[in-house]
Every structure is written in structure tokens, then in C-alpha cells.
Amino acid sequence: EYPRVKFQETIFGVKTFMDEHHLKLDLQARVVSYLSVTWRRLKGQAMPGGQRLMHDLPLELQMDIDYEKAQSTLVKVPFFLHTDLRFLRRLSLETHTYVFAPGEVVIQKGDMGKEMYIIRRGFCELLCCDDQTPICVLGPGQYFGELGFLFRERRGATLRASSYCEVLMLSRNSLDKVLKYFPALAEQFMHIERNKTYME
Numbered sequence: 001e002y003p004r005v006k007f008q009e010t011i012f013g014v015k016t017f018m019d020e021h022h023l024k025l026d027l028q029a030r031v032v033s034y035l036s037v038t039w040r041r042l043k044g045q046a047m048p049g050g051q052r053l054m055h056d057l058p059l060e061l062q063m064d065i066d067y068e069k070a071q072s073t074l075v076k077v078p079f080f081l082h083t084d085l086r087f088l089r090r091l092s093l094e095t096h097t098y099v100f101a102p103g104e105v106v107i108q109k110g111d112m113g114k115e116m117y118i119i120r121r122g123f124c125e126l127l128c129c130d131d132q133t134p135i136c137v138l139g140p141g142q143y144f145g146e147l148g149f150l151f152r153e154r155r156g157a158t159l160r161a162s163s164y165c166e167v168l169m170l171s172r173n174s175l176d177k178v179l180k181y182f183p184a185l186a187e188q189f190m191h192i193e194r195n196k197t198y199m200e
Contacts, residue, residue, distance in 0.1 A: 015032070023068050034057060063089045063090060063093050069097075073118045074088055074095075076143060077116075079150075086182075087185055090181065091170070094175070096169045096170075097120070100124075100164070100165045102162060103160060104160060105158060105159070106124055108155060110155060111154065112154055113154060115149060115171045116149035117167040118168045119138055119140050119141065119165060120140060121165065122140070122164050123137050123163045123165060125138070126138065126144075127157060127160065129157075144159055149170075149172050150193060151193060
């Protein structure tokens, strides 16, 4: 029957997603268990899954999954390093993963900076003022776009992918959304914004 086939496709997609992101086995088991229970309760009248592969999961479970994927990447950024675990879990929910092919521009010099990027896999190259000549290469764990992200400035340089490159993207709007729940951290970020020398 059609609903059961769609459910099995969803389960397969979810398992593949979790395997590719190397999520812990106990977390994978919790996700599959939740989707299976949902299926049994709804009897095929509604399907787990939708716009986001696992958006029907409880918020706490979504945060567990996203934090599991993003934690080792987010802590590479100095201003996230010693922040509250609850903050990082909620922030993880706001991150997005993008893959760029070799030669694709990730950020363009002169554009308004609203996002920052952290490289998970692959490499990007920082280009000279001619937008052609590479100055240096950035690899896994390195980040860029943080000045525009923090100080709402235009991009100072162009970066393009030099290989297939997977990056974690966080927008400034998403950061501000999460900071509303953490007033002490919001105050710290306001201090950074007022003191640009922090980044030098």
C-alpha cells in the first residue's frame, strides 16, 4: 500500500542521512523508534517527514541530532568555544549545510555579510583583489565571513571552492533569534560588536 511504501522510503532516507553524518548508534535508534511509533499511531493517515527530513521529531530530539552533527564544527569558532551547551544545541538547529562544487563562489567581495561559514570537508581558496588569483587555502575546521557576520559589513574578499566543499552556514538573523533566549550571551556579543579589536 502507498502509505507504507512512503514510510519505508522515509525510514531509508533517514537512516542513510544518519549514517552519512556518523550519528551515534543510540541516537539513530531513538530516531527510528520515534518514527516507527508515529507510524503505528497514525496508521498511515499522516507521514513523518516533510520540508525538513526530520522536522516532525520533537524539538529536543531535533536539537540532539543537529548538535551531534554541528558541535565539532561550531566549537572551532572562538566566540562559540566557551558558550553554554544549551545555547550551542539551540544554535545547531539553526545551521544549514551546503555543498559547493570546485570553482563555485561561496562569498563575493563587496556583498553585504549576513552569514558565516565553517568548512566541514574540502577546501576553499581566498582570492586576491582581481578575484582570480588565490592567496591562501582554507580547509576543514577553518571558518570565514565572521567579520561581516558580526559587524554587518561588506565582504572584504571573495572565496571560492577549490574542491567539492561542505560548509556549515549560520546566518546573523538565526544567531539573533537564538540569543533572545540567552540574555547574558547576547550582552557578550554586543560587547564584541562594540569592540572590533576583539577579532584582531
